Amino acid sequence: MDLLWQGLVQGLTLIVSGDPALLRIVSLSLLVSLTATAIAALIGVPLGARLALGSSRGQGLIQALINTGMGLPPVVVGLAVTMLLWRTGPLGFLSLLYTPQAMILAQLIVALPIAAGLTASALGLLDPELASALRVSGAEEPRVAYEMIRAALPQVIVAVSAAFGRAIAEVGASLMVGGNILGQTRILTTAITLVTSRGDFAEAIALGIVLLALAFIVNAGLTWRARAAMYL
Amino acid sequence: MILATTTSTQDSGLLDVLVPMFDREGGWQTKTVSVGTGAALALGSRGEADVVLVHAPEAETKWMADGNGTERLLVMHNDxxxxxxxxxxxxxxxxxxxxxxxxxxxxxxxxxxxxxxxxxxxxxxxxxxxxxxxxxxxxxxxxxxxxxxxxxxxxxxxxxxxxxxxxxxxxxxxxxxxxxxxxxxxxxxLNIYHVMPVSPAKFPNIKINAAGGKAFADFMVAPTTQQTIGDFGKDKYGQPLFVPDAGKDEAQLSV
Missing domain, CATH: 3.40.190.10 (Periplasmic binding protein-like II)
Structure with missing residues (x-):
């Protein structure tokens, strides 16, 4: 129990004192995870809408793939991305391994299926008559998708915030593709792994509290947006 | 420049001192990958690292015999x-x-x-x-x-x-x-550490940063670095964590 208390005190001290090393880790965490989430939303939300609205064959297969992707183990993603980005790998010429860009790519891969899958299921709950009515009134498919997303906006925002949650909480993939390099690719989750392995448990708890606080702030912002959308 | 090394050098905090020193002095941008010695040697033998700092003399000798490195320099030991x-x-x-x-x-x-x-x-x-x-x-x-x-x-x-x-x-x-x-x-x-730059000749199709690897190896055995290694840990633990050994004969080391 002492340790928890110590961690709590140390965590608050770190935050209040604005420790520059911590600030760097926090801002990189945010930069990587927010970028990954933004791209995941830009691709995933339209993809989910298409999935919910389409009726082509193979739809079931794509749905099953996305559902599997929602449970994709980050370490497997990390391993695959690492091998892709190796100097000897197919994308080695890009020299992206052990950079924040590589971490964004890895987090995008784990977050995208969540954004797409949850968007699809949100739109699936809407009255099917809505899509039919829009089509009858002459709307093109992209327009139909856009209106449907608007109609389910609060749920779609929840989908995006779940994708963000996955990205910021993920550690296995970022550790592998980023390398946990101080000042370059060390983010909150990988820093927690490192200080725990060093036995600095209080510092680990402190970082954990910072991570939780960060996730809370971003999610609170998104939830507030979702509620505002509900009363439009 | 990619340095593949062991978890013990990172967990002890030594690398957090030495790597920024090396980057500052030579203008390098070192990416340190801390894995076990086995994985570090494997990365080196695939051309995925430019220099390795490890501690498994038997495996190192074999790694060198396979033509993976240009040289093998004694850096330090602990026990x-x-x-x-x-x-x-x-x-x-x-x-x-x-x-x-x-x-x-x-x-x-x-x-x-x-x-x-x-x-x-x-x-x-x-x-x-x-x-x-x-x-x-x-x-x-x-x-x-x-x-x-x-x-x-x-x-x-x-x-x-x-x-x-x-x-x-x-x-x-x-x-x-x-x-x-x-x-x-x-x-x-005895736990003995060697630094070994990866041989560019072994990997003609990969862009090995041979200059960076060599510079890091030279840095590790340089007198000021050796001094830093010998002092590391004294303030925090009351005794040094590593004994600097550059230029010594491996067989003559003692506990």
């Missing part, structure tokens, strides 16, 4: 210690011989934690077992953690088990552990 629970069920505390302690642990079926992660420490531990003619694999008292030195120490401590640790990591974590030093300062327990 391994056997740690265990204060209750000492195998009765090995103060035993001057590591080999004898290993035999007693096996005879008494006292719990032992092995890292089993192909790291330098792990390879060293396996060598010691085979030197005393015991194959502990699969024994119920032989626990494998599959993790780095830090987490393995915590695990051994929680399970009241014995384990082999490098002194640096143990000292860094000592304040959080109940476990104490059982066997130390036996000559076979």
């Amino acid at each position: 391994f210690i056997i740690i265990g629970p204060p209750s000492d069920p195998a009765g090995i505390k103060g035993n001057p011989s590591a080999a004898d302690a290993f035999k007693k642990i096996a005879q008494g079926k006292a719990s032992w934690v092995s890292r089993d992660d192909a790291s330098g420490t792990d390879q060293f531990e396996k060598q010691l077992w085979s030197q005393v003619g015991i194959n502990p694999k699969g024994q119920p008292w032989y626990i494998t953690s599959g993790q780095g030195m830090g987490p393995t120490l915590t695990l051994a401590d929680q399970k009241n088990a014995y384990t082999l640790s490098d002194r640096a990591t143990y000292l860094a974590q000592k304040s959080k552990l109940q476990a104490i030093v059982m066997v130390e300062r036996d000559k076979p327990l």
